[in-house]
Amino acid sequence: MSLATYQDELLPAIEAALQAAVQPAQLTNAQSPQELLNMLRYHMGWEGEGAGPKASGKRVRPTLVLLSAAAAGADWRRALPAAAAVEILHNFSLIHDDIQDNSEQRRGRPTVWAKWGMPQAINAGDTLFALAHMALEGLSETTSDAAYIQAARLLPRTSLQLTQGQYLDLAYETMPHITADDYWPMIWGKTGALIAACVRIGALVGGALGAALKAYMVFGEKLGLAFQVHDDLLGIWGNPDAMGKSAHTDLLSGKKSLPVLYALQQEGEFARGWRAGVTAENVDALAEQLEAEGAREYTQQQAEKLTQEAIDALHAANPQPEPGAALAELAEELGRREV
Amino acid sequence: MSLATYQDELLPAIEAALQAAVQPAQLTNAQSPQELLNMLRYHMGWEGEGAGPKASGKRVRPTLVLLSAAAAGADWRRALPAAAAVEILHNFSLIHDDIQDNSEQRRGRPTVWAKWGMPQAINAGDTLFALAHMALEGLSETTSDAAYIQAARLLPRTSLQLTQGQYLDLAYETMPHITADDYWPMIWGKTGALIAACVRIGALVGGALGAALKAYMVFGEKLGLAFQVHDDLLGIWGNPDAMGKSAHTDLLSGKKSLPVLYALQQEGEFARGWRAGVTAENVDALAEQLEAEGAREYTQQQAEKLTQEAIDALHAANPQPEPGAALAELAEELGRREV
Numbered sequence: 001m002s003l004a005t006y007q008d009e010l011l012p013a014i015e016a017a018l019q020a021a022v023q024p025a026q027l028t029n030a031q032s033p034q035e036l037l038n039m040l041r042y043h044m045g046w047e048g049e050g051a052g053p054k055a056s057g058k059r060v061r062p063t064l065v066l067l068s069a070a071a072a073g074a075d076w077r078r079a080l081p082a083a084a085a086v087e088i089l090h091n092f093s094l095i096h097d098d099i100q101d102n103s104e105q106r107r108g109r110p111t112v113w114a115k116w117g118m119p120q121a122i123n124a125g126d127t128l129f130a131l132a133h134m135a136l137e138g139l140s141e142t143t144s145d146a147a148y149i150q151a152a153r154l155l156p157r158t159s160l161q162l163t164q165g166q167y168l169d170l171a172y173e174t175m176p177h178i179t180a181d182d183y184w185p186m187i188w189g190k191t192g193a194l195i196a197a198c199v200r201i202g203a204l205v206g207g208a209l210g211a212a213l214k215a216y217m218v219f220g221e222k223l224g225l226a227f228q229v230h231d232d233l234l235g236i237w238g239n240p241d242a243m244g245k246s247a248h249t250d251l252l253s254g255k256k257s258l259p260v261l262y263a264l265q266q267e268g269e270f271a272r273g274w275r276a277g278v279t280a281e282n283v284d285a286l287a288e289q290l291e292a293e294g295a296r297e298y299t300q301q302q303a304e305k306l307t308q309e310a311i312d313a314l315h316a317a318n319p320q321p322e323p324g325a326a327l328a329e330l331a332e333e334l335g336r337r338e339v
Numbered sequence: 340m341s342l343a344t345y346q347d348e349l350l351p352a353i354e355a356a357l358q359a360a361v362q363p364a365q366l367t368n369a370q371s372p373q374e375l376l377n378m379l380r381y382h383m384g385w386e387g388e389g390a391g392p393k394a395s396g397k398r399v400r401p402t403l404v405l406l407s408a409a410a411a412g413a414d415w416r417r418a419l420p421a422a423a424a425v426e427i428l429h430n431f432s433l434i435h436d437d438i439q440d441n442s443e444q445r446r447g448r449p450t451v452w453a454k455w456g457m458p459q460a461i462n463a464g465d466t467l468f469a470l471a472h473m474a475l476e477g478l479s480e481t482t483s484d485a486a487y488i489q490a491a492r493l494l495p496r497t498s499l500q501l502t503q504g505q506y507l508d509l510a511y512e513t514m515p516h517i518t519a520d521d522y523w524p525m526i527w528g529k530t531g532a533l534i535a536a537c538v539r540i541g542a543l544v545g546g547a548l549g550a551a552l553k554a555y556m557v558f559g560e561k562l563g564l565a566f567q568v569h570d571d572l573l574g575i576w577g578n579p580d581a582m583g584k585s586a587h588t589d590l591l592s593g594k595k596s597l598p599v600l601y602a603l604q605q606e607g608e609f610a611r612g613w614r615a616g617v618t619a620e621n622v623d624a625l626a627e628q629l630e631a632e633g634a635r636e637y638t639q640q641q642a643e644k645l646t647q648e649a650i651d652a653l654h655a656a657n658p659q660p661e662p663g664a665a666l667a668e669l670a671e672e673l674g675r676r677e678v
Binding site: 026027032033035036093096099100101118119120122123124125126127129130131133134137152153155156157159160161162163164166167168170171 | 365366371372374375432435438439440457458459461462463464465466468469470472473476491492494495496498499500501502503505506507509510
């Protein structure tokens, strides 16, 4: 069964679990403000202008939860509450990210704060944060107590790692002397930890123990880092039409992404130009210079190395053949993605 | 044992539990950003200019948890993890509130966003949200599984109610036709739900069941509403020096608090003046007019009525005499408070 065949089965189930989790009885009773729910449903890509799969995103994280559960030996349906929880947690962080980064567009549509204003957008993110914890509770009925308790402990710890990574990402913007050494703890918190948690929770639901569980954890950790490094490539050289935002975003916003840190360390022409200031006028030339100084190739190599290490760890976990192959295919596909 | 005697014992224990919960191992390891912890410790009132009990606030919510546990028959120390969790949750919401309301001062000090900027303040609030959930886990070691599981389910549901109330509070600012009927669901979410949860979790830890548990819940619900109604009085007629913010705050910010809604319904001189616009020049006169139209007295009566209903419910719960008396004293004191 290929990844695509799995996805045909998984994605509708993920969407149904998400829809149920984002509108629990408490948010749909007579006294509850309908517009708050509308904001959440808009952000999740279910309604409003431009609603649809493109607005929802690829649901990479819940897919990882379900495939990991299947790879470790469980019916993937048992992991659905966790799949919903991690995707809702991810979307809480996106709503807040967009405010923090002053981003008016996501996936080709206005962001929540651009539509409803900053105060309501902060609150909409907080609402998803609470809903993520509620969604996970379903796991207490679909899996062992041990797996549920470990997953329930992992969720707030992963949230804490998200906020630690986000702290660093924001702080680095105004710190002049950030190096590649500072980069890895930042992306580990910002992106790696949640992707690692997806694989770990899936493997726990699947009943993985000991060396196998550890191998799944390494798979998740390497995959999470590879995902962010590839994201750094897309943030500078991604196709703006495909991504639904403007080109060279990360250069214009001053983000200390891996290609930038690599080139700053070279102290060459890019470093001088970047320090003098990135503008709409010089950004194309700076992106070309960055590539000429080898930053794109270096970053690409890092992403490929991490993806390969992830796949090696996955094999060491001795997964069930079909979901294991689909997980490896997903890892490779993420390393080639254009959005 | 009077409330003051209890507080001498409880408050240092609450502060110690909070300090441990706000800096778990994960936030204090070598890779973790120290400045994120500094932001949290500043907000909690433990460090920075003006640190001390006044900057920390009165710790009303954790005190309610502990006294309710004692009233229902447990050693209050068993409820300490929950006491820390609710106070951290409350402080998450304060950090975000201050951004949403554009408030530069809290308890006489600059707010987190005023010191560190809006993006980092959103993130600091998110960090406390995660830490609140982690703090509650300690309850699994100090109380019965049943009480712990119910408390763990209550925390995200209470967070969801907070965000529903906050949605309404923000939305009402720009809605012209809000009435006193719209007021109660808003303050229930914004303030009532968390205070009610404090009493309920405490009573659960104390082992309250059936009619007694229900009576504690009514006590918490009425007390939570009374607390916010009294807060509405302070938001207009509070002593600005004691509160550490400017006078008539709620009039200047356009908040639809209970006195304002009462007077708008009279359609008298206050309503005309308020609709024409509140300014630094006319705010003193408007506050006087509001009082002359009976809004202060009406609001005071509502607060007193709710406080009395709370105390009646507390007696119906048949609490242990000493902590029960301290809880009643706390309810009365909250109804007389000046900050």
